[in-house]
Amino acid sequence: MADVQRRRPGETREKLMTAALTLVGKGRHFASIGIREVTRQAGVVPTSFYRHFRSVDDLGLQLVDELGLVLRRMMREARANVLQADKLIEESVAIFVAHALANRNFFMFMAQGLAGESRAVQEGIRSEMRYFANELANDLRRLRLLEHLSDSDLDMTCDLVVRTVAFSLTDILSISPEDDYQIGQVRKRTTRFLQLVLIGAGHWKSA
Amino acid sequence: MADVQRRRPGETREKLMTAALTLVGKGRHFASIGIREVTRQAGVVPTSFYRHFRSVDDLGLQLVDELGLVLRRMMREARANVLQADKLIEESVAIFVAHALANRNFFMFMAQGLAGESRAVQEGIRSEMRYFANELANDLRRLRLLEHLSDSDLDMTCDLVVRTVAFSLTDILSISPEDDYQIGQVRKRTTRFLQLVLIGAGHWKSA
DNA sequence: ACTGCATGTGTACAGTTGTTCACATAATGT
DNA sequence: ACATTATGTGAACAACTGTACACATGCAGT
Known part of the structure; x- marks a missing residue:
């Protein structure tokens, strides 16, 4: 029937x-x-x-996998748009914010999952962030930036960058998507955070 | 009866x-x-x-209030133990990690609440973090550190520091409390994050 | 044409949920 | 001494939950 x-x-x-x-x-x-x-x-x-x-948790796990696709698409766009290094941070943050707004539900799920109750989902998101940080490190090497850093120090820097951006996610998601002014504030603030980190990396002396 | x-x-x-x-x-x-x-x-x-x-959410709200007390106690201890500036970061991180381990459930609740479903709890935790960042800024001024930064740039720096530490919380909570090696790793990594940020702040030119 | 598989539906049931009500006791203020 | 208040209890209920079962349908391979 x-x-x-x-x-x-x-x-x-x-x-x-x-x-x-x-x-x-x-x-x-x-x-x-x-x-x-x-x-x-x-x-x-x-x-x-x-x-x-099998269960709702299982559904969550499969969502995390799709999350990977979303992030990778985002990264590809960022690579295509960021050609000269001077606007690198500003441009990247803008792209990230745009994606966060466009895939609001998805990123909300991700933000929740970081401290969620499913260990598997948690680990999945963590691993996506690691992947993201690694790609970022590769890009920086390719652009001949921060060349004085050792591999492990570069990794650390990229990790911190990814974390900072991820935390900004909670800022973005906590404000209304139509509130352009607030969105702009978050964008500006995140950009400055990253500048601060990268200035620090520029003056970092790898042991 | x-x-x-x-x-x-x-x-x-x-x-x-x-x-x-x-x-x-x-x-x-x-x-x-x-x-x-x-x-x-x-x-x-x-x-x-x-x-x-009135409801479970209400209970959550009252928990956030108690969270404030825990954080303030932690800060007092940090102030008492950190006298000379050179070990400032390392010592502070150690104190934070110790408190996170000692009040594991509490901090878990906090980590969850940041992306939780109660807007009120979320806002409460956020405001605790702001308070924390402000106190940190006061301390740095008192210790005559980062004196070249404008007030707003100092605020930004402290905000980033607090966020970084907060994110480390999820690291700490995701590993077993008995795994001393991993705990040590998180401590070391967080310390380096903060050093990176503060080096960046040291070289930051306030417009 | 036939068989097996993936996918969809409706019915059923026992266990759990939030909430209300009437009631019991100890502490408190007068 | 007595009334009020704060705090606790047990029984009850309708609504919802996860899950199981038997069944229907279209598709793919033989």
């Missing part, structure tokens, strides 16, 4: 994932979301959930 | 609060904790909850 299978494969799966993100975007915390709630939001019967995920 | 009121006033209230923290310490996320769960953990009948709190 009912209109079965007029859908393309994986459609319900996708609907469930975006439903979860939608709930997160509405202010709910991922850890407090239940199966029935997700399926209701997705317009699907509860039983369908089990066809695709 | 039952052994009523052989307790001192506020005892149940306290039991409920520590019960909530205990649950958080066990890995549960605060947003997913319910009234019945808290009361069960506290060994109290569900109805008692309403005598002290």
Whole structure:
């Protein structure tokens, strides 16, 4: 009975994932979301959930994987747009903020997951951040920046940069997306943070 | 009926609060904790909850207030122990890490709350961090450090310091409290982060 | 044409949830 | 001494939860 299978494969799966993100975007915390709630939001019967995920945590894990894709797309855009080094920081921050606003729910999920209750999700996000920091280090080497730093000191610097940006995420997400003034403030402040860090790195003496 | 009121006033209230923290310490996320769960953990009948709190969120808010006390106690200790400036960073980080380990559940709650679902709790934690940053700025002025920075640039620097330390919190909490080696690593890494930031601040030219 | 698989649906059930109500006791102020 | 207040209790309820089961349908490979 009912209109079965007029859908393309994986459609319900996708609907469930975006439903979860939608709930997160509405202010709910991922850890407090239940199966029935997700399926209701997705317009699907509860039983369908089990066809695709073992549990809500499992869904979270698969979201983290997609998070990787979003970040990589962002990085590619940043690489394409940042050509000369002088506007590097400002431009990168702008791109990040733009992505955070465009994928608000996604980044909210990420911000929650960092201190979330699923150890696996936590580790996944952490590893995405590590990957991000590594790519940043590679880029800096390629651009011949901070050449006096040892590999490990460069890693540390990039780690700090990524953390700083990640923390700014909570600033961005805590203000209304339409409040352009506040967004601009966060952008400016984050830019200055990074300048401070990179000035520090420039004067750092690798043992 | 039952052994009523052989307790001192506020005892149940306290039991409920520590019960909530205990649950958080066990890995549960605060947003997913319910009234019945808290009361069960506290060994109290569900109805008692309403005598002290309007809801779980309300309990969270009151926890944030106590958080302020913990932080202030920590700061006092730091001020007493850090007399000469050269070991300032290392010593402060050590004190922070020690407090984070000693009040693990509390700090876990704080880390969760930063991206939690209660806007009020979020704002409370944020304001605690601001307070912390301001005190830090005062201390630095008193110690005649970074005197070339304008007030607003000093504020920015302190803000970044506090954020960096706060992020390290998630590192500390994600490893086992008995793993002394890993703890040491986090301590070292955080120290270097702060050194990097302060070197940057030392070379910063206030417009 | 037939079989197995992936995907979807509806019904059912036992356990848990938040909240209310009427009631009991000790402490407190008069 | 007595009324009030703060704090505790147990029973009850309707709403919701996760999960299991039997079943229907289209698709892919034989």
